[in-house]
Amino acid sequence: MPSDVKRDPLRDIPHYLRVFQTHLGGRMYLIFALGLGAALAEGFGILMLLPLLQGLDGSGAEATTGVGKLLGELLAALGLGQSSVGVLLFIGAAFLLKGLFLFGSGAYRALLEAQLMREIKARLFDDYSRMSYRYYSSRNTGHFINVINGQANAFYIAFNAMMGLGSAVITTVIYLGLAFAVAWRFGLMALVIGVLLLLLFRALNRYVRELSRKSVTEHGHLAALLIQTLQAFKYLAATGQVGHFRTAVMGSIYRLTGYQARTGIAYSFTGAIREPLSVLFIIAIVVVQLVVLNQPLAPIMVSILLFHRGLGSVLGIQTAWQGTLGLVGSVEMVCDELAELARHREPDGPYQLGPLSRSIELRGVHFAYTPELGEVLKDVSLKIPIRQSVALVGESGAGKSTLVDILTLMLKPTQGQVLIDGMPGDRIQLASWRRQIGYVSQETVVFDDTIANNICLWEGDASRDPALLERVRQAARQAHIARFIESLPEGYASMVGDRGMRLSGGQRQRLFVARELFKQPNLLILDEATSALDSESEQAIQASIDALKGRITVVIIAHRLSTIRNVDYVYVFDQGSLVEQGPYQQLRDADDSRFRRMVAMQTL
The missing domain is CATH 3.40.50.300 (P-loop containing nucleotide triphosphate hydrolases)
Known part of the structure; x- marks a missing residue:
């Protein structure tokens, strides 16, 4: 959705309804049908006051309106024409029916809200689990937590507000329509006043929507700051540097609470003027009806009640729409995120790979994260036979970890091909390959x-x-x-x-x-797996890895000589290019070998 604050938010109502309909289908409109039933039942109960009041003020069958006459004939047909008690029981039954409709509407809405929450959070989680690694690395953790936790919650609250808006519109139409039928001049004035009120609130609605969008953005920024602070708590506390983050966090908090305060003030304004406006307009219209138009009292009294409920519903429309706009930023963020995840879904191949049985091969692989940063891997071709152990060595930034991400198919080559048992990587069903991989990285996952x-x-x-x-x-x-x-x-x-x-x-x-x-696993990847261990633990784990030799395929990234001394084959990388390869002993003993120099300098 565009964020143009000049656009009338009312034009976006069909769009937001379609958003919720995408997840819930047409069933959500049953809420409006139940609300219509409740409004009709209450409206009918209020109309039944007309013959009752006409009987009390002596007008009897000389009804001044067609509605009063029709109601009188209905009561006479039911044998209740002269029974005030019977009319009162009729009114009571109408309001009881209204209560049943309201219960059905509220209960069904609660069920749909729960289903919507399950649908949104489950879909976000599933889409996040299938997003491409590039999309994941382009966002921070705070963004994901903010969307799936904070904004998804607000999404279903916005649905509740939107359903309240629809119910308010239906109730308003019923009440004003009945007021128009009882005393058309009265109803016409009520309708004009209601439309004018909604037009007066247009600027306020645009203001609230823009505050919602700013608030949602700031929520994500604050979540990112808090997560970074908590993850680095030990370091920041030990070095007395929490204050640097506090400045940024407090700035975000002040902005967020400022947006929320202004939104709350707008809500308070709408709520505060609701009853005074209704009373003032009722007084004005009654004066016109009695003094200028000289209308009878009974229809005026019923119209007053209908108008009061109708005008209250008009202002209820404003309150519900304002509440929806206060959450519209969350709706838009969730929809935008789902659209982004659809665009960045990790492509999956059709071929179900069996257990690794031959080799992993790279042919002419190039890779670049962005064109501006240049290529991280340049024309890399290598082969890792089954049940062999290989080492990937080189200075930091040589492309070793990127190569591992390509082996796991987390990253796709910008040029070249990855073959698993002769099958191109883009043809492989990812889960069938990744279930075979064990991966121990530098950063522990516990x-x-x-x-x-x-x-x-x-x-x-x-x-x-x-x-x-x-x-x-x-x-x-x-x-x-x-x-x-x-x-x-x-x-x-x-x-x-x-x-x-x-x-x-x-x-x-x-x-x-x-x-x-x-x-x-069939493939075990060790990315600096023993870097955090003491010498004794490192030797023990190395013994375990050596015990796997000949049983599974092992790929090791390491800088420490002790980790790769017993591997079958070594690949040496420099600035993204494969510059040397061969058995450990052969490379170490070669006079002009780069690997030999690295061993001598202990930079492995």
């Missing part, structure tokens, strides 16, 4: 759960499944963390805290390694 669940990733309940628990223990032993776990009071049921904060850096890394070994 979840706020038990040690057992961190290793098996909720494959089952290890406390109730002895076979599963034994697999978890075996992985822990392979990662040389079993002794530490078993020394804890709760053992494998111990909670590790947010991002594993209750563990040391080395323990977190070993827990990470244990998870990937539990998976029993």
Whole structure:
């Protein structure tokens, strides 16, 4: 949607209705039908006051309006023509029916709201899980949290406001229509006043919509700042630098609360003038009816009641529309995000890949994140046979981690081809390949759960499944963390805290390694996997990796010689190009080898 503040927001009502209809279908219009039933029931109950008042003031059957005459004939046909008690019971039944319609409308709306919340959050989560890595890296964590948590919540609240708007429109039409039928001059004046009021609020509506958009944007900015502050809390607190972030956070908070305060003031203005305006207009119209037009009292009294309800509904339209506009920024952000995710969905191939059986091959691969930054990989061709261990070495920025992202098909080459068992990467069903990969990165990935669940990733309940628990223990032993776990009071049921904060850096890394070994992958990628470990732990894990030699395919990125000494093959990269390759010993012993110089300088 355009953010042009000069555009009349009323023109966008059909668009917002279509947005909700996309997720809920035509069923949401049943709410309006139930609201129509409630308005008709109440309107009929109010109209029944007309023959009652005419009987009380002595006009009887000499009804001054066609509506009064019709109602009198209806009561006479029912045998209630002279029964005030019967008319009162009729009125009571009408309002009881109104209550039933309102209950049905409210209950059904609650069900649709819950369904809409499930639909939006589930769709966002599924779309996020399938988004391309490039789109993920172009956003910050605060953006994603803001959309799926904050703005998705506001999205369904906006639906509630929009349904309230529709109900208010229906109620207004019914009340003013009945007022017009009872005393057409009265109804005409009420209609004109109602239209004028809505026109007067147009500028306020545009103002509230723009505040909503600014507020949504600021919510995302604040979420990003808070997440960064909390993730870096230890460093910022230890070095006394929280104040740098506080300035930015407080600036965002002041802007956000300013937008919210101005929106609240606009709501308060609309609510405050609602009753005074209604009373003033009623007094003016009654004076005109009695003094100028000399109309009878009974229809005027009924019209007053209908007009009061009708004008209240007109202002209710304004209140509901203003409430919707206060949330329209959230609706637009969620819709825009879903559209962006559809454009940046990770392409999936049709071919279901079986277990890795031959090799992984790169042919003439080039890759650039953006044209401005230049190529990160330049004409890289290599082959990794099954059950071989290879090392990717080179200075920082040589393109090693990017190459790994291409091996996992997280990134697609800008030129060239990736072949898994001879099948082009763009033809492969991604899940069938990635399920075969174990990946241990420099940045540990640990979840706020038990040690057992961190290793098996909720494959089952290890406390109730002895076979599963034994697999978890075996992985822990392979990662040389079993002794530490078993020394804890709760053992494998111990909670590790947010991002594993209750563990040391080395323990977190070993827990990470244990998870990937539990998976029993066909391809194990180690990206500086032992960089955070002490020498003893590093040697233990290296022994575990060496034990896998000949059983699975291993790709290692490392700078430390001890990690790659026993690999079958080494690929040396420099500024995105593959400059050397060969067995470890052969490259190390070659006189003119770049790899030999790197070993000598201990820059591996």
